[in-house]
Amino acid sequence: xxxxxxxxxxxxxxxxxxxxxxxxxxxxxxxxxxxxxxxxxxxxxxxxxxxxxxxxxxxxxxxxxxxxxxxxxxxxxxxxxxxxxxxxxxxxxxxxxxxxxxxxxxxxxxxxxxxxxxxxxxxxx
Numbered sequence: 001x002x003x004x005x006x007x008x009x010x011x012x013x014x015x016x017x018x019x020x021x022x023x024x025x026x027x028x029x030x031x032x033x034x035x036x037x038x039x040x041x042x043x044x045x046x047x048x049x050x051x052x053x054x055x056x057x058x059x060x061x062x063x064x065x066x067x068x069x070x071x072x073x074x075x076x077x078x079x080x081x082x083x084x085x086x087x088x089x090x091x092x093x094x095x096x097x098x099x100x101x102x103x104x105x106x107x108x109x110x111x112x113x114x115x116x117x118x119x120x121x122x123x124x125x
Contacts, residue, residue, distance in 0.1 A: 046089040
């Protein structure tokens, strides 16, 4: 098998195995990208949308739509920056805390067990 086809086959197998292309993350109502944003909002001091774009490597338009969705669901609030009128500081609301998926709640859900990968189901022939 040509090298590039073996790499593609491995990539498809591996992304399916670890679940990064699933619609939601760890049985939460959020996608992996949304969980990443929520995590940063919970752990950064006075995060801004532009800071999140840089930190997470997200497209500004995608992040803007994600943040608007969080606002509609009552998960985040915005506070105007006192030093830069173009920026808003973002924070999670109390409503956001309970639905955040957390790996300590169910450690078996964080990643599929290695035993699920049989030697007969390898990514390369």
